Amino acid sequence: MTAVEVSFSYLDACLGVLVAWGAIGVAGLIRPRSVEFAGRTLFPLGAVCGVMLTVVAIASIAAPTERAVLPVGLPDLPFHIRRDALSAVFLALLGGASAGISVFSAGYFRKGEGALPGLLCLEYHVFLAAMGLVLIADDAYAFMVAWETMALASYFLVTTQHRIAEIRSAGFLYLLIAHVGAIGILLSFGVMQGGSWQFTFDAMRSAHIAPEWASAAFCLALFGFGAKAGLVPLHVWLPEAHPAAPSPVSALMSGVMLKTAVYGLLRVSFDLLHGVQWWWGLLALAFGLGSAFYGVIFAAVQTDMKRLLAWSSIENLGIVFTGIGLTLVFQGCDMSALAALALIATLYHALNHAFMKSVLFLGTGSVLHATGQRNLGRLGGLIHRMPWVTWLTLVGVLAIAGLPPLNGFVSEWLLLQAFLFAGEVPQAFVNMLLPVGAAVVALCTALAGYVMVKFFGVIFLGQPREASLAGAHDAGVMERIGLLWLAGACIALGLLPVQVVHLLGSVVQELLHVGPGDWGVDGWLLAPPAARHASYGPLALFAVTVAVVVLGAVGVRVWFGRRARRGPAWDCGFVRLDSRMQDTAEGFGQPIRHMFEPFFSMQRELPTPFDALPRYRVTVGDRIWGLVYAPLGAVVRGTAEFAARLQQGRIATYLLYSFVTLVVLLALVL
Amino acid sequence: MTPLRIVTQLLEIAAALIAAPAFLGWVNQCRAWLQNRRAPSVLQPYYGLRKLFGKDVILAENASALFRFAPYAVFGTMVAAAAIIPSMGTGLPLSTAADAIALVGLLATARVFVSLAAMDVGTAFGTLGARREMMVGFLAEPALLMVLFVAAMISHTTSLPLIAEGLTTRALALYPSLAFTAVAFTLVLLAENARIPVDNPATHLELTMIHEAMLLEYSGRHLAMMEWAAALKLFNYACIGFALFIPWGTGTEAGGPAALMLAAPLLALKLAVAGAGLAVVETLSAKLRVFRAPEFLATAFLLAVLGLLVYLLLGA
Known part of the structure; x- marks a missing residue:
């Protein structure tokens, strides 16, 4: 044949x-x-x-x-x-x-x-x-x-x-x-x-435009693609949509559409434009870090599960744009090995976010269908009713919290390595700023862990906060397959970073002209050459951890048996425990609200001591609305009203306009 | 040198498992002495563990599989962390697979599992403890990362054994950046290990607890695993501190088996001094209100960032 x-x-x-x-x-x-x-x-x-x-x-x-x-x-x-x-x-x-x-x-x-x-x-x-x-x-x-x-x-x-x-x-x-x-x-x-x-x-690609025009094109592209990616302050549509x-x-x-913005900016800045300037990177870095931080603190105070995830997307896209910024800084300073490392981290995080955020959004979809609730305050204890959704969502939660050996950690690791070994940028003040950027990334990742513990703990753990949750059913077969596929991708991206980096390396070669020697792979280890003597091998780490867990569990069982009795929860001897005594989503967000108060616009409704039915309510708003959009809206409205004055609705007035225009045009021409 | 490396690796893990409860016992003993109490034996934590392992487990009615799995997961991550921290020797094969950033990630994994398990039963104390633990964690984690970054920048590597080796062989000069980070690290150690002034390991007042509040629903062998993991965490933190700030005496590969033999008593000495110091700090300070804990940790974070900037400015 x-x-x-x-x-x-x-x-x-x-x-x-x-x-x-x-x-x-x-x-x-x-x-x-x-x-x-x-x-x-x-x-x-x-x-x-x-x-x-x-x-x-x-x-x-x-x-x-x-x-x-x-x-x-x-x-x-x-x-x-x-x-x-x-x-x-x-x-x-x-x-x-x-x-x-x-x-x-x-x-x-x-x-x-x-x-x-x-x-x-x-x-x-x-x-x-x-x-x-x-x-x-x-x-x-x-x-x-x-x-x-x-x-x-x-x-x-x-x-x-x-x-x-x-x-x-x-x-x-x-x-x-x-x-x-x-x-x-x-x-x-x-x-x-x-x-x-x-x-x-x-x-x-072949057009030769002056550096200042190239900068203008970059800034416009950053604005345009930033609006699609939800960079602060253009993020307001995300938590609504x-x-x-x-x-x-x-x-x-x-998971996917926001990444087209990442693609677009990468295409424009590394392929279509030539002569990357380092300060473009600083701009992208500033917006990226700002979005990451702003996104994650707002995610921490949300009470609607999908809104929480939307804010978390703002955070993650912020981290991706931080990676783009870092790549641009390094490329602008002709440090190609570091640029390669930063670009790989950027692409890796974009890839990771597509899968882990999809798992989480689909998980909320199943919860929404099973319970009809989007409000975290009315959920809880679903691990007993929806085991499939719970465990598969847990994979996404651990991944997006940046915990090894899952995929979120790999891109975080790569990005931090790029930040850490940046030490030789020609601009001294950039050298000072980059480690502070690393600190912000570290803070955001740690806060993401906080957000995800809140998200998972309040929805799936604890006692059901509503009686109706007892009737919740697990997801159907098709839904399970979809979740399994995506969660499996999270695990694969986490455990096999070397293979993934090999694939991403082609992009690096194409955009930055950096050969395979600088992609940062050493056998089965991730070992960026830009970061001397640093390596990460999740398979080995995972194997050792699993071995210890299994040995521990088996050892305990062999020596001490596995007897367990069920009884009422201890709770320090308190007997009348009910589901309203659990921490709520608002309560879980309280430390963040307290610590980062200047960022939130809060409206509190406090009961007086004489209220028969005391009520406590706090709504957390986004200050950007008041600072940017409300004045902008007022300007637009004012302009429109001014223009509306021209619209008299009488035919004679419009004829007069035409006549005046004609006269002016004739005057210009003659 | 491969057999030696494997022996070092296994020795490190075994030493951590065995020495961790004793270290905790030693800290408790010193504390008792300083407070004019009759001190329990150094071996008291072992007795506690043996007693707990022998007891039946009582699970809350609505405890899920996550609740039962968490103690083993936490224990496993702590042992994996112990395997990459150079406490006695720097020839650790596993440290090529996990560097300082992965170490922070491992500690974060353990924290997330403890917190999720605490939320599983759905009691008021459990969820409160989980929230507070995560609050302490999200500030302590970046602070620890920044501390490690300073050391990594000085020695041009994020691999912990190489950092320790690099710091051992450097000229004995004062590094101002390390001074800043040493203070930051001490604050992080206190907060992350539920010590005074952030938390009180001996408290019986539920409303002020963080770590203990999360373990309230655990009993028997599960509690034993959690307690052992907590002891391992303290031991790990102490060893990270040694590796960064007093790395001398750690057996390097060049030193051969003799250096490794010498390292064990030196480690014991360091632990003894550090434990006594920890007891002094705990005795001299008062517990902070929970609302003040973020300020305490923010100080740690800022000190660590300052250390980084000092290093960049002075190159030392």
């Missing part, structure tokens, strides 16, 4: 998956009202496509770049597409995370919840395909079309339950900030074409 020659390129295969996603979406309209058709057939098919995309993307990471021109678009503006290592890594992320989410969705969507299942299926798969197109677009036109399709599809997904006024306003806020950001990106492309009026990325959207959509938006 002769081997069949396969003339498919990787790019064709990727494109095929995107087209298949589009087709699946349209197929949803065949039987729009059937949950069974969408759930049993279409979403699993979408997941299969996702797995295929992952396989193709991983296989193609080290392959040479491929390009193609698609005969769609405007007559003189065809879509250019291109697959290189950077695209491939993010395509793998898209495929891998979306596969788990799609399988979960197959079991998640129920009848009578907002939009029709068929419509949801269309929006969902168009969203996936648009994200894929963003990643392979090779000209500004295709990129912006895909970017806008992505924003619109996700807007419709967010407003699935559009009959609720809050959800409509959350959707509007999201759409608004998405478009403000898109303007930034569009202008950035406009600057980068450098007078050639060619909007293909190749033209931008995520709770509004159905959980799989939140997972997709937080």
Whole structure:
């Protein structure tokens, strides 16, 4: 038998998956009202496509770049597409995370919840395909079309339950900030074409623009992509949109869509622009660290589980942008080994966050379905009712808290190594600032642990806070498979960092031109050459720890037996224990509220001693609203009202306007 | 030198397991002496452990599998941490797989498991303890990391045995940065090991407890594992302190087996002095209100960051 020659390129295969996603979406309209058709057939098919995309993307990471021109678009503006290592890594992320989410969705969507299942299926798969197109677009036109399709599809997904006024306003806020950001990106492309009026990325790569214009393009791109990624102060849409959207959509938006912003900024700063300047990095670093810190302290005081996760996404994207900033600083100072280390940490964290945040959002989805509650104050004790969801969520919780041997720790380790051994940046004051940045990253990671203990402990542990929780049921089979896939990815990314870094190394080679010697891999150990004598081997560490745990457990059992009796909780001899005596979500956030008080705008409602029914209430708000958005809104409203004065609604006035305009124009021309 | 390295590794773990309760006993003994009480034997923690291991476990009715698993997980992570801290010798094979940052991660894992287990039964004291433990932890963890960073920058490595070796062989000069971090480290050690002034290991007043409040629902062998792990944690912290600030006398690979033999009595001496010092600090200070604990830890964090900046400014 002769081997069949396969003339498919990787790019064709990727494109095929995107087209298949589009087709699946349209197929949803065949039987729009059937949950069974969408759930049993279409979403699993979408997941299969996702797995295929992952396989193709991983296989193609080290392959040479491929390009193609698609005969769609405007007559003189065809879509250019291109697959290189950077695209491939993010395509793998898209495929891998979306596969788990799609399988979960197959079991998640129920009848009578907002939009029709068929419509949801269309929006969902168009969203996936648009994200894929963003990643392979090779000209500004295709990129912006895909970017806008992505924003619109996700807007419709967010407003699935559009009959609720809050959800409509959350959707509007999201759409608004998405478009403000898109303007930034569009202008950035406009600057980068450098007078050639060619909007293909190749033209931008070869355009030689002055350093100050390059800086302008970078700042616009940082603004535009920062709005999508939820960098403070452009983060306000995230805590509104995520709770509004159905959980799989939140997972997709937080896990995957936010990463397209990371991709975009990496594409612009390392591929399209030349002559990276170190202060760009400082800018990204400042916004990244600010978002990370701001996000995590707000996550700690939330009482809505999905809002908590949304703030946690702001934190994690902050850390990713910190990594980008660090890479830019090092690249701007021609320290390529350190830049490689920082870039690997950045990509690794983006990858990690896609999987761990998806696990958590899907876990909240299952909890929401089983209990109907999003408020942490009405949950508790679900470990007995929903063991699958609990244990799989625990994997995500430990991962995002940055604990070894799971994946969150690997990227934290890499990032801290990059910070730690930065010692030789030419600018002395940057040298002083970087260790402080490391301190902020360390603080944020530790706070993330706090947030996650609160999240997991209040939802799944303790006693049920409501009687109705006794009827909670565990997730269905499809949901379990989806969660297992994503949690498994968290474990694999945690235990096999060497293999992952090998894959990410191709990106480093492509963007920074740093060879395999500097990727930071030594046999089975992660050992960045930039950080002398530092290594991390999670498999060995995990094996030793597990061995000790097993030996300990077996030893105790052999020598001392395993007798155990059940009895009432001790609680220092107190007998009338009930579920209201447990710490609440508000209580768990109290130390943070107390310590970081200046960051929060708090409204307290305290009972007087004479209240018959004493009530205590505290609402925590975001100061950014008052500081940035309220004045901005007032300015916009004022301008609009001024403009409205021109609108008299009388035909004579409008004719007068036309006449005056005509006269002025004539005066100018003549 | 491979057999020697493996022997060193196993010796380190065994020494930690055996010496940890004795170290705790020694601290308690010193404390009793300083407070004019009749002191319990140094071996008292072993008697306690033996008694607890022999007892039946009583589980709360709604305790989950997580509650039963946590003691072993905490014990396992503490032993793994002990395996990478150079207490007697620096030839530790496992330390190539886990450096100082991973050590901090391991300690954080143990903390998270203790806190989650404390929330499992859903009592008021348990959840309160968990919240306070995490509050202490999120400030102490970055402070410890910063302390380790200063040492790592001085010796250009994050591997703990290499840090210890590097610091042993350096010229005997005063490092101002290490002075700052030594103070920060002491504060972190007190807070993380539930000592006065942040917590009181001998308290019987539930409302002020942190660590003990989290263990209230444990009994029998589970409690024994938790207590042993707590003793190991104190021992580990003491050994981290030795490795960073008084590393002399640790058996290096170049020193051979003789150095290793010499290291054991030296370690005992260091532990004796450190334990006595800890008892003095605990006796001389009063317990802080819980609300003041963040200030105490923020001081530690700022001191550690200052140490880092001092190192960068002075290069020493």
